Amino acid sequence: MDIFLSEKNRVVRQSVRRFCEKEIKPIAAEIDRECSFPWEVVEKMGRLGYFGIQAPRELGGAGLDSVSYVIVIEEISKGCAGLGLCVSVHNSVALYPILAFGTREQKQKWVPPLARGQKIGAFCLTEPNAGSDASGIEATAIRKGDHYVLNGNKVFVTNGGVADTCLIFARTDPGAGSKGISVVIAERGTPGFVVGDLEDLCGVRANPVSSIRLYDCRVPLENLLGKEGMGLRIGLTALDTGRLGIAAQGVGIAQAAFEEATKYAKQRKQFGVPISRHQAMGMMIADMATQVDAARLLVLRAAVLRDQGKPFSRQSAMAKLYASETSTSVTDMAVQIHGGYGYSKAYPVERYYRDARVTRIYEGTSEIHRMVIARSVLE
């Protein structure tokens, strides 16, 4: 893979990998079990620039390219998928839309604390009655004097339990259908901004995914991102980038599972030989190695296109689809190679298996991705 990376990309990988091996890997099983968000490690990650990977330097970010971005997400997710999710969502669908659509003042105000990890971002689109069909949201942001009054129920908000700066998708013009949807920034602590209970999830349990409810929550008009009615466009732009992160997350989980499975297959003996010598196990290892590399290459291609300023929407959808399917199939094989031990929490593959599953669901399900890809191929 190195032939596709610049020296800077490789230095990024080496330093993030070192951090994750020393700081994240040792606590990953525990924070999964306890559903705890490791503030101490997160603060270190903030100081190292992981929360502003691509934000410009003058706004407190690291100013890196998209290839570095996917490398960072892959490495963190390899240690802990819940933290990988945190960093991916924060960088891509929370911070990036402010950079892309914010005014100078909005960027000056919101970006530096986010980029330094002093504040954590969230993206609040999904509602109980609107998942794959984002245009079906019911939350409202009604203009009253110099404020918007927000009402709505946002569910499955990644980082929800800890987020300070939340992008809320709501209808500013309830009669205008999908053209009436806008994005308004709401801050935790504003009266009427209520964080619900944490979801008791199957995987990515270190991430405080929660609901966020808005009851007559008043935010100043200058918190509108872009213009009224631009909500879906902002959402789609954000998700193009977000998918790259989720794809990288899938690759990270798969890589971790692949490494554990290979190690185990060489150690475990049955019928007098290491199980890696049984052909069926070797076939699985071959499939795992190939799928992980293929997924990573798709992710790199989309990242390179983005860095070159070229369209990358279809490629990022393909990367997300393939990497998430890869992470579920590779973690499944890793459990199989471990036999009964793979089904026990004593081995990390059990966690990888649970973590991988959601990559096929969030930021657009695999079915929605196939629709998007088919449309772009057939149009």
Add this chain to the structure above:
Amino acid sequence: MSASGVKQVPDTETQIRIAPDGQSIVKDDIKWVMNPYDEFGVEEALRIKEKFGGEVTIVSLGPKRVTESIRTALAMGADKGVLINDPSAEDSDALATARALAAVIKDMEYDLIFTGQRGVDDDMGLVGASVAEILGIPQLSVITKVEVSEDGTSVKVERPVEGQTLTIESPLPALITAQKGLNEPRYASLPGIMKAKKKPLEEKTLADLGLDASQFGKEARKLKVLELTPPPQRQAGKIIDGETPEEKAAELARVLHEEAKVI
């Protein structure tokens, strides 16, 4: 002002395979990282710079890929790097390596030189001592604590010896070889990596340093590796059979005495 020697070594997680010649390892598939002992040296140099000011220069001998490790040190906060990259220096032994590093350092103004106490690849532990010898300065090896005097003219260091601590004082300039425990090296930050891109990293050949290429490389080695052998395969555990606890205990004692020869 200090210089820090940095070596690139295979990641300790890498599966090492012995090459068909039986004397070297297969280098194709290896993940290379900065020698962990050198990281302690870089970190210490940076801490001294933060306290006293000055500059940290990273010096290394090796192929192009080593720039990655030098950039990592620059991203941690070092100021500049020098890579001696010369095909005729490939496979040089420790003494030749030290000659090349010393040739770079001798023309710099320096107070302290740090190297790792050894490389985790071949465990020779010779380069630091040889550099000090060539430069004619004191060498303080296997050090876990460094204290530079307030006036910056001497250094007090600690070396663990058999559960005791040996404290040594030396005038500067001096060379220190870093041991585990010296410090906890920082991680390179992402903004640091971006900044490191603009820091000077010079590449030099042996000729640039006025060195005679015939004293380097495989042919000129004073130390020759005769053979590399892989560690023995771990044997499976042994289960002691027996009808009663007494029988099992007796058998265990016999095995420990006669087979394992530990009691």
